[in-house]
Amino acid sequence: GNSVTQMEGPVTLSEEAFLTINCTYTATGYPSLFWYVQYPGEGLQLLLKATKADDKGSNKGFEATYRKETTSFHLEKGSVQVSDSAVYFCALINESWGKLQFGAGTQVVVTP
Amino acid sequence: GAGVSQSPSNKVTEKGKDVELRCDPISGHTALYWYRQSLGQGLEFLIYFQGNSAPDKSGLPSDRFSAERTGGSVSTLTIQRTQQEDSAVYLCASSLEPGLGNTIYFGEGSWLTVV
Numbered sequence: 624g625n626s627v628t629q630m631e632g633p634v635t636l637s638e639e640a641f642l643t644i645n646c647t648y649t650a651t652g653y654p655s656l657f658w659y660v661q662y663p664g665e666g667l668q669l670l671l672k673a674t675k676a677d678d679k680g681s682n683k684g685f686e687a688t689y690r691k692e693t694t695s696f697h698l699e700k701g702s703v704q705v706s707d708s709a710v711y712f713c714a715l716i717n718e719s720w721g722k723l724q725f726g727a728g729t730q731v732v733v734t735p
Numbered sequence: 736g737a738g739v740s741q742s743p744s745n746k747v748t749e750k751g752k753d754v755e756l757r758c759d760p761i762s763g764h765t766a767l768y769w770y771r772q773s774l775g776q777g778l779e780f781l782i783y784f785q786g787n788s789a790p791d792k793s794g795l796p797s798d799r800f801s802a803e804r805t806g807g808s809v810s811t812l813t814i815q816r817t818q819q820e821d822s823a824v825y826l827c828a829s830s831l832e833p834g835l836g837n838t839i840y841f842g843e844g845s846w847l848t849v850v
Contacts, residue, residue: 655836665843666826666841666842666843667826667828667841669838669840672836672838674836712778722780722783722791723768723770723778723780723828723839725777725778726777727777728777728778
């Protein structure tokens with residue numbers, strides 16, 4: 624079956640530091656890949672997505688590249704802000720009817 | 736409305752009572768999903784509706800859980816004889832149509848606490 628594995632948190636880092644959250648997946652075929660973010664007290668929001676191999680999704684300074692050869696979709700940001708403190712979820716869709724399979728989530732804490 | 740709307744936002748109920756959670760998807764979205772988010776369990780898929788097709792109920796944890804979608808729009812998730820392990824955030828989501836590239840939009844969730 625399909626599965627998504629992402630690094631465990633919490634990840635604590637200082638403002639302006641470089642952030643990487645690793646995500647790998649297991650799926651047959653060619654899934655679409657997503658990063659969702661959940662800010663404190665808020666609902667899930669789509670951060671970025673990529674629908675085919677070598678695509679790069681980007682938004683709000685975050686980037687992730689769909690690497691089929693390593694079945695990965697790592698999230699990166701060059702300089703984090705306190706406002707980036709949130710829980711980040713990697714997810715995939717591997718079937719035409721669109722059920723999202725989520726990773727466990729990674730909490731990121733950015734300190735001033 | 737502009738987004739997926741869920742009600743109530745918070746619900747505290749006594750063990751053994753029934754609860755109903757409502758979801759109003761984005762207008763025009765044909766696909767509707769229910770997920771559950773609980774500590775230690777992450778995000779679990781519960782049920783999926785697409786148009787007039789039979790719903791995919793493969794994620795419902797027990798027969799105490801049911802959901803319906805009336806008129807292809809509003810959906811209600813019902814939990815009968817609630818148990819403490821049902822305490823969680825219940826998230827509704829919708830998308831324009833199913834498909835690998837379509838974005839799924841989430842509501843802010845209904846926080847359920849069973850005491």
